Amino acid sequence: MEQLKENLKVAIIEALNLEDVSKEEIDNEAPLFGAGLGLDSIDALELIVLLEKEYGVKVENPEDGKDIFQSINTIAAFIEKNQK
Amino acid sequence: MSKVYITGFGIVSSLGVGVELNLASLKGFKSGISMPSFLQTSHKELPVGELKFSNEELGEKLRIKKCQSVSRTALLGLLAAEEALEMASLQESDLKRAALINGTSVGGMDVSELAYPSVLNNSLKEYRNAFENHDCGAISQYMARHLKIHGHIETISTACSSSANSIMNAGRLIRAGMADKVLAGGTDALSIFTLNGFGALKILDPQHCKPFDATRKGLNLGEGAAFLVLESERSVEERGAPVLGELVGYGNCNDAYHQTASSPDGLGAYLAMGKALKIANLLPQEVDYINAHGTGTQNNDMSESKAIKKLFSDDIPVYSSTKAYTGHALGAAGAIEAVYSLLSIREQVVFPNLNVEAPMDILPDPITKVQPAKIQKVLSNSLGFGGNSTSLIFSSAS
Amino acid sequence: MKVYINSTSSISPQQSFDKEEYLKDWASHEGTYLKAQEPIYKDIINPRLLRRMSRIIKMGVATSLTALKEAGVEKPGAIIVGTGLGCIQDTEKFLSDIVTSEEGILSPTAFIQSTHNTVAGQIALLIGCNEDNFTYVNRGHSFENALMDGVLRIKEGSNNILVAGADEMTDEVAAIIKAMDYDQVDVWGEGASAFVLSVEGSETSVELVGTRSLNNLSEEEVSGEAIEFLSHHNLTSEDIDVVIVGMNKEEDSYIQAIKAVIPDTTLVNFKRVTGEFLTAVAFGYQLGVNALLTQSINDHLIIDKGEKTSFKKILVYNHYFGFNHSFGLLSK
Numbered sequence: 126m127e128q129l130k131e132n133l134k135v136a137i138i139e140a141l142n143l144e145d146v147s148k149e150e151i152d153n154e155a156p157l158f159g160a161g162l163g164l165d166s167i168d169a170l171e172l173i174v175l176l177e178k179e180y181g182v183k184v185e186n187p188e189d190g191k192d193i194f195q196s197i198n199t200i201a202a203f204i205e206k207n208q209k
Numbered sequence: 210m211s212k213v214y215i216t217g218f219g220i221v222s223s224l225g226v227g228v229e230l231n232l233a234s235l236k237g238f239k240s241g242i243s244m245p246s247f248l249q250t251s252h253k254e255l256p257v258g259e260l261k262f263s264n265e266e267l268g269e270k271l272r273i274k275k276c277q278s279v280s281r282t283a284l285l286g287l288l289a290a291e292e293a294l295e296m297a298s299l300q301e302s303d304l305k306r307a308a309l310i311n312g313t314s315v316g317g318m319d320v321s322e323l324a325y326p327s328v329l330n331n332s333l334k335e336y337r338n339a340f341e342n343h344d345c346g347a348i349s350q351y352m353a354r355h356l357k358i359h360g361h362i363e364t365i366s367t368a369c370s371s372s373a374n375s376i377m378n379a380g381r382l383i384r385a386g387m388a389d390k391v392l393a394g395g396t397d398a399l400s401i402f403t404l405n406g407f408g409a410l411k412i413l414d415p416q417h418c419k420p421f422d423a424t425r426k427g428l429n430l431g432e433g434a435a436f437l438v439l440e441s442e443r444s445v446e447e448r449g450a451p452v453l454g455e456l457v458g459y460g461n462c463n464d465a466y467h468q469t470a471s472s473p474d475g476l477g478a479y480l481a482m483g484k485a486l487k488i489a490n491l492l493p494q495e496v497d498y499i500n501a502h503g504t505g506t507q508n509n510d511m512s513e514s515k516a517i518k519k520l521f522s523d524d525i526p527v528y529s530s531t532k533a534y535t536g537h538a539l540g541a542a543g544a545i546e547a548v549y550s551l552l553s554i555r556e557q558v559v560f561p562n563l564n565v566e567a568p569m570d571i572l573p574d575p576i577t578k579v580q581p582a583k584i585q586k587v588l589s590n591s592l593g594f595g596g597n598s599t600s601l602i603f604s605s606a607s
Numbered sequence: 608m609k610v611y612i613n614s615t616s617s618i619s620p621q622q623s624f625d626k627e628e629y630l631k632d633w634a635s636h637e638g639t640y641l642k643a644q645e646p647i648y649k650d651i652i653n654p655r656l657l658r659r660m661s662r663i664i665k666m667g668v669a670t671s672l673t674a675l676k677e678a679g680v681e682k683p684g685a686i687i688v689g690t691g692l693g694c695i696q697d698t699e700k701f702l703s704d705i706v707t708s709e710e711g712i713l714s715p716t717a718f719i720q721s722t723h724n725t726v727a728g729q730i731a732l733l734i735g736c737n738e739d740n741f742t743y744v745n746r747g748h749s750f751e752n753a754l755m756d757g758v759l760r761i762k763e764g765s766n767n768i769l770v771a772g773a774d775e776m777t778d779e780v781a782a783i784i785k786a787m788d789y790d791q792v793d794v795w796g797e798g799a800s801a802f803v804l805s806v807e808g809s810e811t812s813v814e815l816v817g818t819r820s821l822n823n824l825s826e827e828e829v830s831g832e833a834i835e836f837l838s839h840h841n842l843t844s845e846d847i848d849v850v851i852v853g854m855n856k857e858e859d860s861y862i863q864a865i866k867a868v869i870p871d872t873t874l875v876n877f878k879r880v881t882g883e884f885l886t887a888v889a890f891g892y893q894l895g896v897n898a899l900l901t902q903s904i905n906d907h908l909i910i911d912k913g914e915k916t917s918f919k920k921i922l923v924y925n926h927y928f929g930f931n932h933s934f935g936l937l938s939k
Contacts, residue, residue: 140714142658163655166470167716170411174714187411251710314723316744325702328779333786340783344692345723346746346885350930353822362822363752364745366693366723374741378756385759402698405705406718463686463731463740468719480737594719595728597740 130201140175141168153197161196169194176200182207211441213380213456214606217299219292220548221285222433222535223258226270227292232552235560236579240534242417242429248399249323252408256417258431258536259399260285273355278338280317281432283351285541286396289434290356293392297438297450301357308361308388309353310378312371312395314540316345319398348396358392366540369502369593370461371395372435373543373601377459379439389444394436394544403539404430410469418505418537419564420530421514421575428504431536435544437551454551457586458491458602460484469594470508475516477598478502478590482520485600491586496526496602498559498582500546500589501575503530504537509592514571526588529562529576543591543599550587550603557584610761610815611808612937614677616670617893618643619798621880624670629897630880630905639781641796641882645669653733659716660729661696666799667726667773668733675734675769678803684765685739688727689753689772691885693744696777697721726773738765747927750886751820754935757804758818766806772889773799791928793856796882800889802896813896816840816920816936824932826864833924834868836934844869848918849898851891853878853925854910861926866911869922873913875904888925892935895921899939 134148137157141164151162158164169190176182182204184190193203220227223241224234234241241258248259260267267284268276271291276284299307317339324339341347349364361382365374372395379393397403407413407430414427437456445452462484464477471477486493502513510530517525531549538545553559559582562575584605591599617623620641621630636642643666648657651669660668667688675683701717719725724742731740739760743752750772757770776797784795808814819836837843847869854862854876866874875898877891898904899918923935 144658145654165467167468167659167719170409170715173411174409174712177712322702322705326706328783329703329706333783336783337787340780340787344746344885345744346691346749350746359822361820362745362748364743364749365741366744367727367740367742368722368724381759381763385762387759401705401710402702402718405710405713406701406715406721409713409715409718461739461741462737463728465731465735465737468725468728468732476737593724594722595724595740596731597724597728 126201126205129204130197133197133200136175136179140171151197155196157194157196176204180204180208210384211386211443213383214440214442214445214452215437215454215456215551216440216445216450216452217293217297217438218435218548218551219289219296220435220545221260221288222538222545223260223431224534226288235534238561238563240417240563242536248401250401250404252404255404255413255415256429257399258429258538260432278320278342280342280348281319281398282313282316282396283348285398285432285434286311286348286352287355289394289396290352290392290436293436293438299438303390304356304358306360307358307390307392308382309349309358310363310365310375310391310393311349311352312365312375312540313345313348314366314368314371314397315400315403316348317342318400318402322401361388367593367597368595369539370543370591370597370599371540373591373599374461376437376456376544376547376601377461377599380456380459383439383441389441391439392436393439394434395541396434397432397538397540399430399432412506414505417564418533420503420505420532421510421562421569422565423567423569425505425507425510427506428532429536431538433535433538433541433545435541435548437547452606454554454606455604456601457604458485458489460488461599464596464598466596471512471592473512475512477596478513478516478592479519481598481600482516482588485588485602489602491602493521494524496586496588497584498553498587499526499528500550500587501528501530502590502592503532505532510569513590513592514569518571525572527559527576527582529560531560533563546589547601547603550589553584553587554603554605557581608762610758611805611812612802612815612896613805613808613812614674614803615800615893615896616673616677617798617800617890618645618666618670619880619890620644620796620882633907639785640776641794643798656729656733659720661694661720661775663694663773663775664720664726664729666775667771668729670799670801671730671769671771674801674803678767680767680803682734682736683738683767683769683803685760686727686730686736686769687741687753687756689743689749689886690723690726691746691749691774693723694721694725695780696775699777699779747885747931748820748933750889751818751933754818758815761804761806768804769801770804771799771801772886774884774886776884791855792883794882796884796887798881798890800893811900813899814938816938818933818935820933823930826860829861829864829932830868833865833934840936847872847920847922848915849873849875849921851875851877851895851921851923853887853891855883861929865924871913873909874911875908876910877908879908885927888933891923891925895923895937899937
C-alpha cells in the first residue's frame with residue numbers, strides 16, 4: 126500500500142505537469158483539490174485517465190471523482206478495492 | 210447608423226439540406242440524431258447529428274468534380290451559403306465587394322485526421338494536401354473562391370460561439386458603414402478529433418441528448434452549416450430586396466471562470482444577453498422567444514438557466530433548445546440557430562425542445578410542442594469553451 | 608477619431624521581449640526554422656495555468672500581459688487574438704494519441720488546449736476580464752483581422768483594446784513544410800506580439816493611422832493599392848520615411864512593386880527577425896512602433912538606406928504567398 130502511494134504521487138506529478146512539486150511535498154492525507162495542491166476539474170478528468178491506463182481501474186461516473194480523489198489515501202484505497 | 214437587414218439565409222444540418230427540410234423536421238418532431246455512418250470513427254455506438262450524404266454526394270450537389278481532398282466543412286458551408294445567396298437574389302456582380310465572415314471550430318480537421326497516420330509514418334509528402342486545407346482560414350478562402358466573393362474575408366474561431374460571432378461582426382461592419390453586403394455564418398463537419406475530445410471530457414450522452422431535462426447526461430455532437438445575407442439599409446433600397454428580418458442586437462463577453470465549463474451562476478450568458486438587449490434597445494420582457502444554447506450537459510443547462518432566471522426574473526419568455534434535433538454543431542451552431550430563430554419569426558411558431566421528461570426546476574418548463582405564438586423578437590444564445598458567450602437578437606422586418 | 612498604440616510586447620527569434628536588449632546580440636539560427644527566444648515564463652504567468660500551456664499559449668499570454676502592464680491597463684476593453692494555425696502542438700498531441708490508442712482512453716488536456724481561442728480565453732481567465740473575447744484564424748490575414756477589429760472597437764466607443772498575434776512552429780510542421788518544398792519562402796519562423804490600442808496617446812504612443820487588407824493582387828495592383836492607401840490618408844510616397852516589409856525571400860517581386868512607387872525611403876525587412884509565418888506581420892508593426900519611439904532600426908534589417916535620419920511616418924506592407932496582402936500606417 127505504501128509503495129502504491131509513492132508510485133501514485135510520481136504518476137500524478139507527471140500526468141498533471143506539476144513541475145514545481147516534489148513527491149515529498151504531497152501528504153497522504155492532504156486534500157488534492159481546492160486549497161491543497163490546487164487541482165481543478167480538468168485534473169480530475171486526467172486522474173480518471175491515469176487510473177484506467179496505469180492501474181486498470183475504471184471510474185464509471187465522473188461525479189464519483191469528488192470522493193475518490195480527496196487525497197492520496199482515498200485514491201490508493203479505491204485502487205486496492207477495485208483492482209483485479 | 211444603418212439598420213442591419215437580413216435578406217437571405219441557408220442551412221444544412223442533420224435535419225437535411227435546405228431551409229424547408231429543416232423546417233419540416235422541426236415541425237414534425239423529427240430528430241436528426243443517429244449512429245454515425247459516414248464519420249470514420251470506431252465509436253459507432255455514439256449518437257451524432259450527421260447529415261446522411263457522403264462527401265462525393267455533397268460535391269455533386271455543388272457541381273464540384275474533384276472533392277476528394279476538399280474538407281466536408283467547406284462543402285457543408287458552400288451548400289448553406291449558396292442557398293442564402295439565392296434566397297437574397299444576389300448576383301455575381303453584387304458579390305464583387307461583398308464580405309464573407311465564416312466561423313468554424315476545427316476547419317479542415319476532417320481531412321487532416323484521416324491523413325495524419327502518414328505524418329506518423331514519416332511519409333510527409335502525402336500529407337501536403339491535408340496540411341494546405343487544414344486551417345480554418347483555408348475553408349473561408351475556398352468558399353470565397355467558389356462563391357466568387359472578392360471583398361473582405363474574416364474567419365472567427367471561438368469554439369461553440371464562432372458563427373454567432375460571425376453574425377455579430379457582420380452587424381458591426383454594417384453599422385460602422387464598413388460593409389454593405391455580408392455573407393456571415395459558419396460551418397463545422399463532424400470529426401474524429403472533436404468526437405474523441407468531447408468523449409475525453411466525459412460530456413457525451415451515450416443516448417439521445419436531453420437538453421433542460423433533470424436527468425440529462427451530456428451532448429450529442431452534430432455537423433452542419435448556416436449562412437445569412439446581411440445588408441445595410443442603403444444596399445436593400447438600391448436592390449429593392451425583400452427584407453426577411455433584422456439583426457437588432459448582439460453581445461459577446463467572456464465568462465472568465467474556467468477553460469471549458471461555464472460558471473455556476475452563468476455570468477457569461479447573463480452579460481452577453483444584457484449587452485445584446487442594450488444594443489437592441491429592448492427590455493427583457495420584449496423578447497418573445499429564447500433559442501437557448503441548451504447542449505444537454507449538466508453544466509451548460511444549469512448555468513444558462515440561472516443566467517436566464519437572473520436576467521428575466523419572473524417574466525421568462527418561452528424557450529427551447531433545438532440541440533436534440535441537430536446535435537451540437539459546434540462552430541456552426543450559432544448560425545444554425547440564427548436560421549431557426551428567423552424561421553420562428555417567419556412561421557410564428559416556437560420549435561419544441563425534444564426529450565424532456567423530467568424538466569429542471571429553475572425555469573418554467575421549456576416548450577415541448579410546436580406552439581403557435583406571436584413572435585417578433587427572438588434571442589439566441591451560443592456559449593463556448595474558453596468562456597466565450599454570445600447572444601444575438603433577431604426581429605421581424607420593421 | 609485617432610487610435611493610439613500605447614504599448615507593445617514581442618517574443619521573436621531574436622531578443623525582443625526585454626526592450627533593453629531589443630535586437631541586440633544578433634543570434635544565428637541552426638535547424639529548419641527560426642525558433643523564438645522565450646523568456647522565463649513563471650515570472651509572468653500564474654504557474655497553476657502555466658503547467659498546461661504549450662508554447663503558443665505561453666508566448667501569446669506573456670506578451671499580452673506585458674503589453675497590458677506597460678500600458679497600465681488592468682482590464683482591457685476587449686481581448687482580440689489572431690493566429691494562423693492556432694495551438695498546433697496540442698493538436699498534434701491529441702491527434703497522435705487518437706491514432707496510437709485507436710480512439711481509446713484519451714487524456715483531455717491536449718484537446719482542451721488545442722482550441723483556437725485558448726490564448727484569448729486564458730488571458731481573460733488570468734486577468735478576470737469579462738469583456739469581448741475574439742479570435743481570428745484567417746491565414747495570412749489572421750493578425751490583420753484582429754487589428755481591424757481593434758480599431759473598429761475604438762470607433763465603437765471602447766477603450767484599451769488588447770490585440771495580439773501568435774503562432775508556434777513545431778518540429779513536425781517544420782518537417783511537413785520542408786517536405787513540401789515551397790520555393791517562395793527562404794526561412795520559416797514563429798513568435799507573438801501584443802499591442803494595447805487606446806483613444807488617448809502620450810509621449811510613448813504611436814498613432815495607428817490606418818490598416819487595409821486585400822486579397823489576390825498582382826504586382827502592378829500592389830503598387831497601385833499602396834499609393835491609393837496613402838492618398839486615402841492624404842499622403843504621398845514622399846511623406847513616408849520608412850517602409851517595413853515582410854519579404855519571403857530576398858528576390859520578392861511584390862517588394863519590388865512597393866519600391867517602384869516609394870523609391871527613396873529606408874526599406875526594412877522584418878522577416879529577417881521572424882522568418883515567415885501566418886501572423887509574422889504583428890512583429891512588423893511592433894518593429895515600426897519601436898523605430899518611431901527610438902528613432903533607430905537595427906542594421907541587420909535594412910535593405911536600402913534612405914536619406915532621412917528622423918522617422919515620422921512608417922508604412923508596413925506584408926503579403927502571404929502573394930494572396931493575402933496588407934498595408935498599415937504608423938505615425939509619431
